[in-house]
Amino acid sequence: MRTARLSRPDALRIIAELLPDQPIILTLGGTIREMFSVAGRRPNHLHVLDSMGLSVPIGVGLALGLEEDERYTRVTVIEGDGSLLMGFSVLSTIGLLQPRKLLIIVLDNGVYLATGGQPTAASTTDFVAAARACGFEARDVEGAAGLRQAIEDMMTTRGPVLLRLRVGIEAPPTPYFLEDPVVLAEDFRRWLRR
Numbered sequence: 239m240r241t242a243r244l245s246r247p248d249a250l251r252i253i254a255e256l257l258p259d260q261p262i263i264l265t266l267g268g269t270i271r272e273m274f275s276v277a278g279r280r281p282n283h284l285h286v287l288d289s290m291g292l293s294v295p296i297g298v299g300l301a302l303g304l305e306e307d308e309r310y311t312r313v314t315v316i317e318g319d320g321s322l323l324m325g326f327s328v329l330s331t332i333g334l335l336q337p338r339k340l341l342i343i344v345l346d347n348g349v350y351l352a353t354g355g356q357p358t359a360a361s362t363t364d365f366v367a368a369a370r371a372c373g374f375e376a377r378d379v380e381g382a383a384g385l386r387q388a389i390e391d392m393m394t395t396r397g398p399v400l401l402r403l404r405v406g407i408e409a410p411p412t413p414y415f416l417e418d419p420v421v422l423a424e425d426f427r428r429w430l431r432r
Contacts, residue, residue: 242263243406244382246345251276253316253343256389258282261300261430263315264291267352269345271412273316281429285415285422291324293317294342298328301337301398304430312341313413319346319360326368332398333372340398342390347407353409369400376400 246269253262263284264270277283286293297315304310322328322344332340338431344365349355365368369376379388379401388401 243404244385245408245410246347246405247272247276248382249343249345249385249403250316252385253314253389254280256386257312257314260310261304261313261426263293263297263300263313264320265315265317266290267318268412269318271317271415274303274414275410275412281425284426285419287415287417287419287422290321291335293321294325295329295331297340297342298332298335298337300333301340305337310339312397313337313339314341314343317342317344319324319344319348319363319365320350320358321367323359323363324417329369329372329400333374336374336398338397341392342398342400343389343401344402345405346402347405349407351407351409363428365400365402368399374398374400376402379403397400 250273254273259282261282261327263286266287266289273283286296294315294317297313301313312419318334346360348360349357366376376399377388379385385403392399
């Protein structure tokens, strides 16, 4: 029996709960607004505004830069299916560089929700098989219990790792997140150096 799809806000709530003191890179749009609405503003969250396809490359660089920093077990990137497809070649870079602290969680709703719900190519793209073909671990997870278990497993598994969770297309109303990206980046840097 298939588990019902989580909503994106419910998935984000679980991620924030399980990773309260680890760096989290959040992809643009609704993901940022929904995380803000379920978890509030957190110093360990880097909000990547208006930069579709760049959250994972930022996470790769950060994971490599924090390789020897024992305070951080994981650098987690919360990515959408459309945004990952925008910068799909990053998977081969991850396979080459093998950033051991990198965890990518793809919240796959199958649509470009922010622009009207047009379908992405996720229905014909196997993110897990692509990551494995590039030389790193990946798996599909289902439901709240599956997401919790996968994140807990990843805290003791050498990375890089990609998890794909299919989520619903519900988009609860959230206020716009209008912040200066320079201020957001500096707040995050200050948290990292604490």
